[in-house]
Amino acid sequence: MNRIITLDEFIIHRQKDFPFASGELTGLLRDIGVAAKIVNREVNKAGLLNILGIAHQENATGDQVQKLDLFANEKLIDCLKNSGECCGVASEENEDFIAFPNLDNKASKYVVVFDPLDGSSNIDVNVSVGTIFGIYRRKSDPEGICSREDFLQKGTELVAAGYVLYGTSTLLVYSTGRGVNGFTLDPSIGEFCLSHTDIRIPDRGNYYSVNQGYYLKFDVEMRRYIDYCSDLNLMLRYIGSMVSDVHRILFQGGIFLYPNTRKYPLGKLRLLYECNPLSFIVEQAGGKAITCQLERILEVDMVHLHQRATIAIGSPGMVDEMKEFVERYSTIVPS
């Protein structure tokens, strides 16, 4: 029998790859793993408890918030606040970033950004949701409290990113910029165990993933590209939970699109909490991620915390092809 490698073991082992690492990043990833286990427990029993339903609040970008969003948000903040390795967080569920006081006068070097529960409209119907996170090295003076500039960094500055998928099994996928690895939660021992080493995205795949219901609201070049996918007999898969849709594409190849629509002229998805961390992972696995205006996602300037972006992400051959469509048809005035 192969020996099981737990997430903690793997992280500690990998720390040796970073000669100047102090162990803080290692600790942070471990804390996120702990928070993920707590969230997983609640997501799994959501059907049993009276925890389902809308919490009668709206998040900073105006979407309805489900109770489990708030629970996951709280757990992530608690785990990171008490770790001593994180000087602040920014969450999709909070209007502004949250600065943590330095514990024991220890200067923490990192900030963490997250979408505590992505795809939350799926919870009530037992469909996969996930947590998405990104870790940046702070820009501000480590002796003081963190500031906005620590969070308004481009995706190229990410030191680590990942996601946890609460699906048929619970999987944590992360990268520190040296490839992508996946860990499956073994509920019997309560540990994330290494299950997918050095994940590589296929150059092409048989899936395209887009909310086709908005077809008529897309620009003409996007409609042409979607028609082309359909002509190729590609299979349409759209869960409505970006983390789950991108997860499928990471493993099986394909392209995920969330273009601008009339309702969301700048795109719907958030750059800081959704697009950047998932683009970091996909690029690390050999894929590509660009906006529908053809800018590399990780290079988009960050202006505010809840900034939205359009996105085309997935297999490199397919993202390149989508780019060609935009270049070819974008001068046509939509009818």
Ligand code: AHG
């Ligand atoms: P969240 O649950 O964090 O608000 O994110 C939902 C996002 C994303 O996960 C998904 O891909 C997208 O919204 C679905 O949007 P549409 O319903 O407009 O397709």
Ligand code: MN
């Ligand atoms: Mn989300």
Ligand code: MN
């Ligand atoms: Mn969310």
